[in-house]
Amino acid sequence: MVTAPKEKKRGHKKQSLRQTLAGLAIGVLLWPMFLPYLFIHDPVIDLKSTLVILVAIVISAVLALIVHEFGHAIAGSFSGMKFMNMSIGPIVIIRSGGRSRIIFQKPALGYLGRAMLRFPAETPSEQMESGLKRYVAGGPAANIVAAAVATALVYTILPSGILLTFAIVNLLLGAANLIPTDSKGMMTDGKHLSMLSGKTPGKELVLISYRLMQEDTEGTDWSPETVAQAEELIRRHPDHPLTPALYASLSPYYIPENPSEAEALGSGIAFRERYLKIDPLQDMADIAMVHVLYAAGKLTSEPEIRLKLVQIGDAEKVTRLFRDAYLAYLDEQPGKLHNCLEELELVLGQWHSLYLECKYEKERIAALRKVLLDQTKDV
Known part of the structure; x- marks a missing residue:
């Protein structure tokens, strides 16, 4: 039975509220990361330092995206999946026809980054399900690990506002991706994990999509x-x-x-x-x-x-x-x-x-x- 449009809109309003609350929770978690640094090092806030931090945010965002997608790829590889392609902005790394190459192309469906892997033909359904969970979780996990390592370095042997910025951006990307939501055709890793774990409907739809890729990636x-x-x-x-x-x-x-x-x-x-x-x-x-x-x-x-x-x-x-x-x-x-x-x-x-x-x-x-x-x- 198809849900009526009014019911759908109501559901999206509830989802938006959950997203807002989750965003606020992430913001609260960030305070303990950078407040101690301000008290310990008493950094000077002027035009130069502000510009440096803004540049650091942009560079950190790109690096965090790379960390995220490689996290997916590495977790997928350890789960027995085969690499197909990875997009980092307009840069796409392809593995097709037994060879690898790099092309430049506008990101599909608005994704800034995307790592696509598939399962070999002999993979059973049970292994596919558990492997998918690791593959999906690999991206946010890589960001959170990178944030933890960078934060530890900042407060021990390498005090640096730039490194702390890198840690904060990674934590933001990793945590935001764990919020189970979707928008404009894009689903977060959290939404996929929620479906795969059975918390929200859609587990069978995710699995059949990967089954189709498994049996024939390029055709029917x-x-x-x-x-x-x-x-x-x-x-x-x-x-x-x-x-x-x-x-x-x-x-x-x-x-x-x-x-x-x-x-x-x-x-x-x-x-x-x-x-x-x-x-x-x-x-x-x-x-x-x-x-x-x-x-x-x-x-x-x-x-x-x-x-x-x-x-x-x-x-x-x-x-x-x-x-x-x-x-x-x-x-x-x-x-x-x-x-x-x-x-x-x-x-x-x-x-x-x-x-x-x-x-x-x-x-x-x-x-x-x-x-x-x-x-x-x-x-």
Whole structure:
């Protein structure tokens, strides 16, 4: 049963209150870290020292992000997971096709940092669950350990306001990430841990997502049992924040042979009433349904399809460009369609931090290019 929008908004207000209280608790915890330093060393507060601290905060934030993502990667490796990619701002380290390389790309879904690992094919479900908890906890744990070590050095052998700043920033990042919350398609490590531990709903959705990656990272070569389990979870949890992303991931499995099955599965998930101004995961589900309708030959007959396309937001660039491409297709604007497809290929490139090898996305582009050719001939 889908939750009514008013109930959803009420739930988000409660979540916002919990986030505020958690933030205040973190602030209270920070006082014992830097107050003793002020009394012991009596630092001079002037313009120069203020600028030094501001620069130290920026540099510490970057270093804390690196510590966080490497914490995930190391914890995942110790849990038997295989490295796929890691993003630190626009820098993306990729392990694909038996080789590693570095590319520069805008962070996906607004994440400033992201470490993606997967389990080998032979990993049993029980090991996957415990390994995921260590992998997710590894990022905040690395920040908290770094903060503890830096603080110990500050109050023993290496008194330094810059080092203390590094400690505080690490503690902030680690503690904030342990707050179980989600916003604009992004979930904190705390929210994932809360789901994996069963404190909040979503454990099965997280596990099936990693099962899909485990069986076939780059495509749809999944076992019928895994697909059936994913379908059941989509039907059982239509209102969970992760369900739109799961539907978007699963939908290519039915194209080109059974797009009608994907259409039936996505009813109630795609094109539903929105209660968030920015919702990139819902955007992905909506554009997945558009791909399905197009493959089934039903896009032009879908009721109010232009309004449904227009409600897809700009948060994720590939989704936005596909939205504009389909609008250009419906409006028979070959020039605009051509420009959208060209930009899509440029944004996806040879590899993308969200879509990886982009096989499915490039197939959708190829299908639209055939239409473009027909429209150009007609002109």
